[in-house]
Amino acid sequence: MKFFERLIDPFARADGPPPRQAGPFVRWMLKGTGGPLGWFTLVAVLLGAAEAVAALLVGWLVDRAALGTAADFFDDYWLETALILLFFLGVRPVLMSLSSGFVSRALGPGLFLLGTQRLHHHTLGQSMEFFNDDFAGRIVQKEVQTGLALSDAMTESINAVTYGIAAVIGSALVLIGTDWRLFVPLAVWGVFYAWLIRRYLPRIRRLSRAKAETRAGITGQLVDSVSHMQTVKLFAHAEREAAAAEAAMTRHWQTALGFGRVVWQFRTLLAILSGVLPAAMIGMAVWLWSTGAAGPGAIALAGLISTRLSQMSGWISFTAMSIFANAGVVEDGMRTLAPPHAITDRDDAAEPETLAGEIAFDGVSFGYGRPEGGGVSGLDIHVRPGEKVALVGPSGAGKSTTIALLLRLYDVEAGRIAIDGIDIRDITQNGLRRHIATVTQEAAIFNRSALDNILYGRPDAGHEAAIEAARRVRAHDFILDLEDGKGRRGYQAHLGEDGVKLSGGQRQRIALARAVLKDAPILVFDEATSALDSEVEAEIQAALEVVMEGKTVIAIAHRLSTIQRMDRIIVLDGGRVVESGSHPELLAEGGLYARLWARQSGGFIDAYPGSEAAE
Numbered sequence: 022m023k024f025f026e027r028l029i030d031p032f033a034r035a036d037g038p039p040p041r042q043a044g045p046f047v048r049w050m051l052k053g054t055g056g057p058l059g060w061f062t063l064v065a066v067l068l069g070a071a072e073a074v075a076a077l078l079v080g081w082l083v084d085r086a087a088l089g090t091a092a093d094f095f096d097d098y099w100l101e102t103a104l105i106l107l108f109f110l111g112v113r114p115v116l117m118s119l120s121s122g123f124v125s126r127a128l129g130p131g132l133f134l135l136g137t138q139r140l141h142h143h144t145l146g147q148s149m150e151f152f153n154d155d156f157a158g159r160i161v162q163k164e165v166q167t168g169l170a171l172s173d174a175m176t177e178s179i180n181a182v183t184y185g186i187a188a189v190i191g192s193a194l195v196l197i198g199t200d201w202r203l204f205v206p207l208a209v210w211g212v213f214y215a216w217l218i219r220r221y222l223p224r225i226r227r228l229s230r231a232k233a234e235t236r237a238g239i240t241g242q243l244v245d246s247v248s249h250m251q252t253v254k255l256f257a258h259a260e261r262e263a264a265a266a267e268a269a270m271t272r273h274w275q276t277a278l279g280f281g282r283v284v285w286q287f288r289t290l291l292a293i294l295s296g297v298l299p300a301a302m303i304g305m306a307v308w309l310w311s312t313g314a315a316g317p318g319a320i321a322l323a324g325l326i327s328t329r330l331s332q333m334s335g336w337i338s339f340t341a342m343s344i345f346a347n348a349g350v351v352e353d354g355m356r357t358l359a360p361p362h363a364i365t366d367r368d369d370a371a372e373p374e375t376l377a378g379e380i381a382f383d384g385v386s387f388g389y390g391r392p393e394g395g396g397v398s399g400l401d402i403h404v405r406p407g408e409k410v411a412l413v414g415p416s417g418a419g420k421s422t423t424i425a426l427l428l429r430l431y432d433v434e435a436g437r438i439a440i441d442g443i444d445i446r447d448i449t450q451n452g453l454r455r456h457i458a459t460v461t462q463e464a465a466i467f468n469r470s471a472l473d474n475i476l477y478g479r480p481d482a483g484h485e486a487a488i489e490a491a492r493r494v495r496a497h498d499f500i501l502d503l504e505d506g507k508g509r510r511g512y513q514a515h516l517g518e519d520g521v522k523l524s525g526g527q528r529q530r531i532a533l534a535r536a537v538l539k540d541a542p543i544l545v546f547d548e549a550t551s552a553l554d555s556e557v558e559a560e561i562q563a564a565l566e567v568v569m570e571g572k573t574v575i576a577i578a579h580r581l582s583t584i585q586r587m588d589r590i591i592v593l594d595g596g597r598v599v600e601s602g603s604h605p606e607l608l609a610e611g612g613l614y615a616r617l618w619a620r621q622s623g624g625f626i627d628a629y630p631g632s633e634a635a636e
Contacts, residue, residue, distance in 0.1 A: 029131030069187025080322030137168030148363040158244025167354025170347035181340035206301035229349030235273035302327035372452030378573030384436035397596035409574040414593035458541040464532035466520025472512040478539035490538040496530040546576035
């Protein structure tokens with residue numbers, strides 16, 4: 022078993038992106054498996070040929086038995102009989118065992134995991150636009166079903182089709198060697214069988230592709246509903262979501278019915294054709310025997326071959342139908358998952374070990390490819406190393422776009438962004454993001470343990486460092502009280518999908534602990550404390566003062582407590598910088614920032630030290 026299990030490394034990475042043509046795409050998915058597939062093919066050929074040899078041996082025995090007497094048979098043919106027994110009791114079982122070992126221990130599990138992980142690794146490198154345009158559940162379904170379809174198609178192609186072709190060729194040679202007229206019924210039957218395959222399998226492939234698309238649509242719709250279950254319940258839209266799911270299921274049902282109709286026609290005609298072969302071949306053998314042109318062994322030979330091929334024709338055609346159906350699934354997955362990455366690293370991109378944190382936006386423009394505009398236009402921002410800057414502005418001003426461009430979730434359309442004077446496009450994406458710690462308004466929590474979620478900031482930091490980070494953002498105490506449905510407690514308790522077991526403030530503190538642990542030279546906050554109540558926020562702000570010490574900080578901020586701690590405030594409007602300065606300076610200008618501040622803070626502005634009202 023170990024021999025088979027070591028034939029394929031299911032986690033070997035592919036070279037480069039997947040091609041967008043079917044043949045090269047399959048080779049990309051299967052690269053590195055040529056050896057095991059070749060050996061399995063050889064075993065399948067030998068096993069198929071063994072079917073014809075078995076019929077030949079039985080026919081030989083019948084002829085010898087008919088010519089001699091029972092008393093003398095074993096004296097005359099003891100050696101031949103022993104060799105025939107060795108074939109049936111030794112050779113065939115060994116070939117069958119090898120075939121089963123390749124399928125169940127090597128190719129079956131190995132090809133599925135190999136293809137799925139390669140697709141998933143490529144998908145992880147897609148831009149945010151790719152994920153924003155699709156259902157998460159649909160993407161995952163495509164990855165899994167494409168890997169499974171390719172695995173099934175390859176094993177079935179070799180296990181059935183190669184085996185079947187070898188069996189047919191071997192049978193044809195045996196029949197011709199016995200009497201060429203025995204081969205005539207098989208040849209005529211083969212023409213009609215090939216016509217049936219050619220007529221129906223391409224249709225099955227096309228319909229299977231459509232069925233795979235609608236099946237993935239069901240998964241996407243269901244996952245979309247379940248992942249937003251709180252919103253569904255709050256708006257009392259369970260019936261609406263059920264109707265949307267039923268609509269997706271109806272589309273799948275209609276395509277499945279069309280697929281089923283073609284399959285039914287194919288298998289019915291195949292059943293009729295399968296009954297013709299034994300009748301024709303045995304009838305020909307009986308006629309030859311009746312004329313004295315062949316012995317009784319020819320009847321046995323024709324009967325064994327025709328009934329075996331008749332049974333195999335149903336199995337092989339059903340398998341071929343499955344192969345073509347899986348080919349349709351693979352093509353559908355290729356169209357969804359194989360698009361090239363919109364954002365890629367340059368060949369000579371560097372991965373710096375350290376960055377000081379100087380940030381410069383020079384004439385940066387980006388509009389999400391929309392003709393109606395949006396994003397930022399001609400953006401010029403310079404942040405000194407260790408400077409703490411707040412980005413403020415009305416909704417749609419370009420604040421989140423600025424952060425997304427800094428993190429290179431999108432590439433600029435004009436201008437450039439530099440860190441320490443290096444264009445971020447000359448830095449690998451991973452190298453760039455390792456030097457930036459980000460906390461967003463909607464804290465991203467994995468359905469993993471609390472410890473794993475914190476260690477996501479720096480996986481090699483260790484347990485004690487993670488606990489210290491949790492203490493600094495006042496998360497340690499509530500983590501100790503956690504317990505999940507499987508009885509795991511404290512830092513080992515799992516937090517549920519998107520942190521559903523936590524309050525908003527607790528989720529945010531886990532995210533903050535993750536950023537603290539990362540200890541990156543650049544910190545990006547997008548309303549990082551917005552989910553915290555005032556008392557807890559005040560305590561965490563003290564910790565953040567220490568965390569931000571000596572680091573470059575960019576924060577999208579509206580709340581007084583956050584803006585107070587910034588060295589400079591940059592006001593965006595319409596994707597451009599319209600004001601820049603400290604809080605008192607901007608209030609004194611009486612521009613957009615002053616209007617936003619008055620609208621958001623109301624009477625609380627009087628409490629801010631240094632404002633005109635306070636004086």
